[in-house]
Amino acid sequence: MKRYVLMRVLKAIFTIWAVYTLVFFLTRVTGDPVDWLTQAGASDAAKETLRRNLGLDLPLWDQYVKSFVGLFTGDTGTSYYYSREVSALFAERIWPTVTLGSIVFVVTIAVGLPLGVLAAVKHNSLLDRLTMSLAVIGSTLPNFVLGILLIFIFALTLRMLPSGGTGTVKNYIMPIIALSVGPVASVARLTRSSLLDVIGNDYLDFVRSKGMREWKVVIKHGLRNALIPVITILGSQLSALIGGSVVVETVFAWPGIGTLIVTSAQQRDFPVVVFGVLVIAASVTFVNLLVDLSYGLLDPRIRKS
Amino acid sequence: MGKRNRMKKRWGIPPMILFLMVTFVIIVGAALLAPVLAPVDLGATELTQRLAKPAFLDPTSPYLLGTDNLGRDVAVRLLYAIRSTVLISFTGMVIATALGTALGILSGLAGGVTDVIISFLTDVRLSVPTTFIGIILACILGAKPATTVLVITITGWSSFCRLVRSQIFQLKKAAFIEASRSMGASGIRIVFEHILVNIASPLIVQATMELSGFILLESTLSFLGLGIEPPGTSLGVMVSNGRDYMLTHWWLAMIPSVVIVVLILQISLVGDWLRDKLDPKLKRIS
Numbered sequence: 001m002k003r004y005v006l007m008r009v010l011k012a013i014f015t016i017w018a019v020y021t022l023v024f025f026l027t028r029v030t031g032d033p034v035d036w037l038t039q040a041g042a043s044d045a046a047k048e049t050l051r052r053n054l055g056l057d058l059p060l061w062d063q064y065v066k067s068f069v070g071l072f073t074g075d076t077g078t079s080y081y082y083s084r085e086v087s088a089l090f091a092e093r094i095w096p097t098v099t100l101g102s103i104v105f106v107v108t109i110a111v112g113l114p115l116g117v118l119a120a121v122k123h124n125s126l127l128d129r130l131t132m133s134l135a136v137i138g139s140t141l142p143n144f145v146l147g148i149l150l151i152f153i154f155a156l157t158l159r160m161l162p163s164g165g166t167g168t169v170k171n172y173i174m175p176i177i178a179l180s181v182g183p184v185a186s187v188a189r190l191t192r193s194s195l196l197d198v199i200g201n202d203y204l205d206f207v208r209s210k211g212m213r214e215w216k217v218v219i220k221h222g223l224r225n226a227l228i229p230v231i232t233i234l235g236s237q238l239s240a241l242i243g244g245s246v247v248v249e250t251v252f253a254w255p256g257i258g259t260l261i262v263t264s265a266q267q268r269d270f271p272v273v274v275f276g277v278l279v280i281a282a283s284v285t286f287v288n289l290l291v292d293l294s295y296g297l298l299d300p301r302i303r304k305s
Numbered sequence: 306m307g308k309r310n311r312m313k314k315r316w317g318i319p320p321m322i323l324f325l326m327v328t329f330v331i332i333v334g335a336a337l338l339a340p341v342l343a344p345v346d347l348g349a350t351e352l353t354q355r356l357a358k359p360a361f362l363d364p365t366s367p368y369l370l371g372t373d374n375l376g377r378d379v380a381v382r383l384l385y386a387i388r389s390t391v392l393i394s395f396t397g398m399v400i401a402t403a404l405g406t407a408l409g410i411l412s413g414l415a416g417g418v419t420d421v422i423i424s425f426l427t428d429v430r431l432s433v434p435t436t437f438i439g440i441i442l443a444c445i446l447g448a449k450p451a452t453t454v455l456v457i458t459i460t461g462w463s464s465f466c467r468l469v470r471s472q473i474f475q476l477k478k479a480a481f482i483e484a485s486r487s488m489g490a491s492g493i494r495i496v497f498e499h500i501l502v503n504i505a506s507p508l509i510v511q512a513t514m515e516l517s518g519f520i521l522l523e524s525t526l527s528f529l530g531l532g533i534e535p536p537g538t539s540l541g542v543m544v545s546n547g548r549d550y551m552l553t554h555w556w557l558a559m560i561p562s563v564v565i566v567v568l569i570l571q572i573s574l575v576g577d578w579l580r581d582k583l584d585p586k587l588k589r590i591s
Binding site: 011014015016018019022023026027029030136137140141142144145148149151152156236239240242243244246247250251261262265266268273277280281284285288 | 425428429431432433434435436437440441443444445446517521524525528529530541544548551552555558559562565566569570573574
């Protein structure tokens with residue numbers, strides 16, 4: 001088991017490093033950022049000064065080593081566009097994204113899981129069909145379409161909620177809905193099908209025959225086994241959530257890291273883009289690692305092998 | 306037994322699925338024929354006609370779906386938008402399927418180091434959310450259809466690779482492959498004569514299911530302004546343009562949104578049906 005954990009951790013670190021290196025060199029092959037930052041017709045001397053100030057006069061390899069070492073010494077580089085420390089920019093913008101993401105994650109589990117259980121227990125009932133039809137529509141609805149639809153209904157027509165920005169509780173409602181509908185739908189569908197697979201098993205008949213109540217059978221013995229596939233997708237759900245947050249942040253003018261990275265990419269602000277992708281790849285890889293390690297806790301068969 | 310029942314028995318196509326397929330073919334067919342049906346210059350504007358109401362709101366309007374902020378006929382632009390969204394997603398799907406299948410075969414047959422490297426590449430790809438891969442590539446290569454096709458390829462190959470790889474591990478144990486090998490058939494011959502034939506139907510199912518995701522991806526990227534540059538258009542671009550006129554002209558954003566949802570629903574429902582039909586082994590309780 002120790003060896004397994006160690007191998008997984010090493011693999012995760014290696015993955016994050018590979019993403020960082022790949023994105024660093026990919027962004028550098030696109031041409032000279034100085035050409036983008038200066039106005040047409042700027043003198044060569046001015047360009048040269050700017051190049052030296054940004055550290056772009058060094059050979060590519062030295063730039064890479066310098067920025068890589070900097071990650072460990074706390075020097076994340078300076079944004080070309082904002083002329084500020086990249087880590088300071090992120091410190092400012094990360095909380096709106098993390099707050100929104102955490103709430104959506106909780107909503108996904110708190111709503112998706114019970115809906116799936118309910119649909120499985122009441123298999124083939126009206127409730128089941130209704131939930132699943134909604135889930136099909138929910139998982140196919142693009143979040144920017146949903147976001148615009150919400151703005152149209154609640155902000156423009158009913159005038160109940162602000163159409164964008166941050167600050168009050170009301171600002172959270174539409175972004176949360178726009179981001180959670182997809183994940184809630186897929187968790188509900190997966191919980192239902194996975195629970196239905198388990199419910200037919202003989203060992204559940206055994207505990208039933210002991211006189212255990214049906215809901216207890218489902219929750220205690222069924223759900224525990226049915227959860228494994230659901231947990232497996234949490235990593236990819238997080239990845240989809242972060243990807244979706246870019247779109248939703250754009251629609252609702254939410255000042256998070258999603259919008260920061262998109263605008264930085266458009267402005268070719270490479271230090272910000274590279275660092276942003278690093279932060280995101282690290283969080284997704286970390287959650288995937290947790291998911292892998294938690295199998296052991298849920299399934300004793302994996303723990304022992 | 307009525308005629309309809311006999312049809313149903315032979316093809317096994319439920320009326321709902323048939324309806325989805327027929328409407329999909331009509332929508333996509335009209336869109337692909339857009340340059341023939343409505344040969345216009347996409348860049349041309351008619352400012353005197355700007356923001357005309359659609360005929361379903363104002364019966365006197367000569368424009369079926371109204372006009373946009375530059376006076377261009379929304380119905381015509383919608384056809385061209387569906388055309389580019391579908392063409393880009395479909396091209397991406399074909400390339401992603403081919404690449405994923407090739408790497409999956411390589412991974413499954415060669416095993417060892419090759420397999421480890423390919424599975425590591427999958428991990429790397431999965432650690433960066435799809436939208437961000439799109440953002441990075443669009444910033445490097447510019448917002449154009451070829452970039453989106455590349456994004457679809459890069460993000461899409463891994464699921465095909467995983468599918469083909471696991472199918473090959475199962476097939477490797479099959480007696481008929483062993484028999485063929487013992488008769489002296491080469492690896493390439495086994496791939497073309499036995500393996501590709503056997504993985505074709507799960508691949509078709511997977512490709513159909515993924516296509517709806519690729520349409521979503523293309524719309525999202527072009528919505529963010531990372532997919533296609535004016536005067537070209539796609540469904541995401543139309544939604545994004547219509548957003549600015551939501552308060553007064555809600556249909557400008559709603560019409561392309563509805564089309565996106567309809568296309569994705571059609572493809573994924575047909576995909577679900579196809580999965581149960583072609584591959585009973587994969588059938589889930591649903």
